[in-house]
Amino acid sequence: MDPSAYFSLLFSDYTLRTISLGTVLMGIVCGVLGSFALLRRRSLLGDAVSHAALPGIVLAFMITGTKDPWLFFLGAILSGLAGAVWIIGISARTHLKTDTSLGLVLSVFFGLGILLLTMVQRQPNANQAGLDSFLFGQAATLMVSDVIMIAVVGLGSLILVAVFWKEFKLLSFDPQYAGTLGFKVRLLDILLTSLIVVAIVLGLQTVGVVLMSAMLLAPAAAARQWTNSLGTMVLLAGIFGALSGLTGTAFSTFSDKAATGPVIVLSATLLVVVSFFFSPGRGLLFKQIRLYRNRKSLRLHKTLSVMYEIASAHEEFSHPHSVSILNDFRGYSKKCLRELEARNLIVLKENTWMLTREGYEQAEMDHPENQGR
Amino acid sequence: MEMKFAVTVDDLTVAYKYKPVLWDIDLNIPEGVLMAIVGPNGAGKSTLIKAILDIVRPVAGNISIYGKPYRDQRSLVAYVPQKGSVDWDFPTHAQDVVSMGTYGRLGWIRRPGSREKKAALEALEKVGMLEFRHRQISQLSGGQQQRIFLARALVQQAKVYFMDEPFQGVDATTEKAIIQILKDLRQNGKTVIVVHHDLQTVPAYFDWVTLLNVRKVATGPVDEIFTDENLARTYGNQFKPAVLS
Numbered sequence: 001m002d003p004s005a006y007f008s009l010l011f012s013d014y015t016l017r018t019i020s021l022g023t024v025l026m027g028i029v030c031g032v033l034g035s036f037a038l039l040r041r042r043s044l045l046g047d048a049v050s051h052a053a054l055p056g057i058v059l060a061f062m063i064t065g066t067k068d069p070w071l072f073f074l075g076a077i078l079s080g081l082a083g084a085v086w087i088i089g090i091s092a093r094t095h096l097k098t099d100t101s102l103g104l105v106l107s108v109f110f111g112l113g114i115l116l117l118t119m120v121q122r123q124p125n126a127n128q129a130g131l132d133s134f135l136f137g138q139a140a141t142l143m144v145s146d147v148i149m150i151a152v153v154g155l156g157s158l159i160l161v162a163v164f165w166k167e168f169k170l171l172s173f174d175p176q177y178a179g180t181l182g183f184k185v186r187l188l189d190i191l192l193t194s195l196i197v198v199a200i201v202l203g204l205q206t207v208g209v210v211l212m213s214a215m216l217l218a219p220a221a222a223a224r225q226w227t228n229s230l231g232t233m234v235l236l237a238g239i240f241g242a243l244s245g246l247t248g249t250a251f252s253t254f255s256d257k258a259a260t261g262p263v264i265v266l267s268a269t270l271l272v273v274v275s276f277f278f279s280p281g282r283g284l285l286f287k288q289i290r291l292y293r294n295r296k297s298l299r300l301h302k303t304l305s306v307m308y309e310i311a312s313a314h315e316e317f318s319h320p321h322s323v324s325i326l327n328d329f330r331g332y333s334k335k336c337l338r339e340l341e342a343r344n345l346i347v348l349k350e351n352t353w354m355l356t357r358e359g360y361e362q363a364e365m366d367h368p369e370n371q372g373r
Numbered sequence: 374m375e376m377k378f379a380v381t382v383d384d385l386t387v388a389y390k391y392k393p394v395l396w397d398i399d400l401n402i403p404e405g406v407l408m409a410i411v412g413p414n415g416a417g418k419s420t421l422i423k424a425i426l427d428i429v430r431p432v433a434g435n436i437s438i439y440g441k442p443y444r445d446q447r448s449l450v451a452y453v454p455q456k457g458s459v460d461w462d463f464p465t466h467a468q469d470v471v472s473m474g475t476y477g478r479l480g481w482i483r484r485p486g487s488r489e490k491k492a493a494l495e496a497l498e499k500v501g502m503l504e505f506r507h508r509q510i511s512q513l514s515g516g517q518q519q520r521i522f523l524a525r526a527l528v529q530q531a532k533v534y535f536m537d538e539p540f541q542g543v544d545a546t547t548e549k550a551i552i553q554i555l556k557d558l559r560q561n562g563k564t565v566i567v568v569h570h571d572l573q574t575v576p577a578y579f580d581w582v583t584l585l586n587v588r589k590v591a592t593g594p595v596d597e598i599f600t601d602e603n604l605a606r607t608y609g610n611q612f613k614p615a616v617l618s
Contacts, residue, residue: 039463166484170473174459180426180452181477182444228509230464 006250016253022147023139023245023264026203029154031219031241032161033199035234036192038220039172044102045084045193046213049200051106052083054113054209057134058120067127069149069205076201083109084197110209137208137261139252150202157195161234168192169230206248208261215261218268219244225279244268296339301366303336304345307355308363317360320352378439379404379533379564380425385434387417387424394420398434398589402566406581407559409569409595413608416586418568419455422535426452438533447477451531453522455538461511467521468506471496474528496524501550516547523551533564540571552578575599 009016037043056079060071083105090101117135120128133141161168170178171188179185200212207215223236248264277285303326310325311317323337337353340346345359355363382400386393395417402408410418423429425436427443438446451474474496475489485493497503500520505513513521519539526534534555540548555565555578569575575582575595582599584590584607591598591606 039460163482166476166479167481169465170476173463173465173470174454174473176423176428176458177452177454177473178476179428180447180450182447183476183481224464228464228466228511233464 006254016249018144018147019139019142019253020246020249022142022150023206023249023260024242025147025150025154025245026206027215027219027241027243027245027264028238029150029157029199029241030203030215031223031237031239032158032234033196034216034218034220034241035223035230035237036161036168036172037196038217038224039230040192042193042196043213043217044098045196046200046216048087048102048106049080049084049197050204050209050212051113052109053077053080053201053204054134055079055109055116056082057204058113058116058131061128061131062116062120065125065127067130069143069146072205073149073153073201076204077197079109080197080201113209133208133259134204135208136210136259137204137206137248137264139206139249139260142205146205153198154202157198160191160195164188164191172230206245206260207264208259211261211265214265215241215244215268218265218272222268222271222275225275225282228281240268240271244271299333299336300339304340304359304363305366307346307353308360308367311355311360311363318354318356320349320354323348323351323353326353376401377404378402379406380566381435381437381440382421382425383435385421385424385436386432387420387429387434388432389429393432393587395424395431396588398585400583400589400592402564402583403581404564405559405562407555407565407567407579408581408583409567409575409579410583410585411569411572411575411607412585412590416607418585419537421585422452422537422566422568426450426535448529449532451526451529451534453526453534453536453539456515456519456522456541458537461513461518463510465510466506467502467508467510467513467517468493468497470510470521471506471524471528474525477529492528492530493524496527499527500524500554516543519543519547519551523554527554531563534558534566536565536567538568538570540569572604 010020011017034046037045053076056075056077057072058075059079060075061067064071086105087098087101090096090105091098094101096104117132120131130138130141167178167183167188170181170183171185171192175185175189178188196216200216203212203215219237219240220233222240223233226236227233244264244267247267248260251258251263252260275283277283280286306326307321310321311319337346337348340359341348344356345362346353346355378401380400380402382398385395385398385400387395394415398421400421410421412418420429424431424434425438425443436443438449443450472485472489472493475485475492479485479489494503494506497506500523502517502520502524505517510518510521519542523536523539526536536555539551539555543551555567558565559580567579569579576599579595581593582595583592584598584603586607591603
């Protein structure tokens with residue numbers, strides 16, 4: 001597929017523009033609220049709610065026989081929340097840990113959803129076609145009415161995040177302290193969690209219930225690598241989410257059999273991988289380089305200081321010494337000596353070394369006895 | 374002589390599950406003292422201040438700050454939680470954390486402005502952290518993180534300060550700096566209540582002490598209350614308070 005052809009289509013084709021708008025908005029909302037889910041260690045919530053939402057969606061269709069996005073939204077929210085409440089309840093009231101109760105509830109709800117889905121598909125009602133796109137997501141099935149719903153609910157969520165920015169930040173960082181300042185922590189928690197649930201449900205049609213939790217968390221995890229400010233992180237996560245959404249849409253529209261969810265999630269994951277390796281502050285690559293440089297410079301310093309101690313025992317610092325004296329000190333290496341020579345700190349001649357004036361002065365400065373003078 | 378009490382606790386009992394963590398605590402904390410809460414692990418020290426601050430709900434009991442319930446007196450109270458209670462890898466910097474101390478006065482939705490910024494900078498200066506104000510909080514040492522928490526409480530400009538182990542994991546220099554700030558607070562008529570672990574420093578740092586082990590053992594001026602006998606009652610008879618003699 002040619003990206004430029006896609007972009008020219010994006011501006012000329014009404015349907016494609018509508019669908020793209022929907023997925024981009026969905027991506028932004030997921031990135032923004034996913035950041036809070038990540039920071040509050042509510043990562044598992046995404047998985048639970050998205051899987052638990054499936055029976056709600058199918059039931060909404062079975063009861064009404066129509067594919068109204070608002071009804072799907074309502075059904076998904078209700079059953080998603082029911083699943084989440086069960087998980088929290090089981091963990092709080094039994095000896096089962098959260099991961100166990102999550103696994104149980106998630107499978108039960110998802111299984112129920114699949115059962116209902118197969119029942120619906122056997123019915124003669126032609127209207128049911130496309131309902132299975134909720135499994136792996138299909139951006140191409142987005143109608144104008146779906147996009148309107150995503151826009152209304154998504155923008156509403158973003159506005160709420162902006163309005164309660166200070167409160168959500170405080171809640172995420174230090175909830176107990178927020179309570180002592182007089183904020184209604186329970187209320188805030190319910191509000192923020194509901195917004196996260198809304199973000200998950202908005203993404204279901206494009207990303208699908210199976211992969212939705214990755215859509216929630218991947219943009220946020222990638223964004224966290226690039227910044228140490230909450231505002232920038234949330235903004236970046238939104239952009240990453242939008243990008244992933246757009247990529248998924250491109251694939252989905254050009255081959256209508258391709259499920260969108262996997263493409264969206266793979267592109268979001270690619271962003272995570274790139275961020276984890278190449279981000280300047282927290283990235284593994286630069287961390288490793290810093291570590292290596294630091295070790296190397298420490299080794300040079302240590303070798304130089306040993307040389308300084310040997311040299312200062314003589315009256316003339318430039319008195320040559322045999323390299324073999326250094327054998328007692330295990331830190332040095334041939335490479336290290338050559339590096340010191342390249343920096344004009346020592347002169348190597350055959351099997352001897354001597355400090356240059358520069359080397360002597362630097363070693364004198366570095367020497368612990370002379371520190372702070 | 375009539376004493377004015379900053380904090381009054383009546384018949385306080387707290388239980389997390391079945392076993393009580395605090396049993397029938399009566400406590401009057403006079404205004405203007407620098408008080409240590411001392412007791413063995415699991416004695417309910419942190420729980421006591423959390424109950425006073427309405428973070429944990431008591432089974433029974435009455436608590437008042439200057440004669441009124443806490444929820445009416447929030448603006449008079451500041452809190453320094455245990456350093457370990459938050460995730461220091463949170464994406465924010467030192468000054469931002471300190472400015473959270475102004476959120477209570479601001480109330481819902483209103484954002485901190487120039488006045489709040491000025492207050493945060495002053496508090497950072499007071500704890501000697503001004504030059505680190507833009508530092509990401511995970512890049513701060515344990516002692517510096519503790520100072521940031523202290524600065525956040527100072528910004529609240531309260532009358533009563535509650536601190537949960539402010540000396541935990543800090544070096545000797547920071548400990549001295551922190552205790553000096555606490556003594557300054559007392560000098561200015563504030564009441565400071567500190568959950569404390571190190572028995573040896575109690576006489577030097579504090580003028581008031583509460584000995585706690587689920588029940589209240591004793592409370593009062595350090596020179597009267599902080600005795601071998603009371604310590605043995607708090608920590609059990611095996612306890613050899615040799616350090617104190």
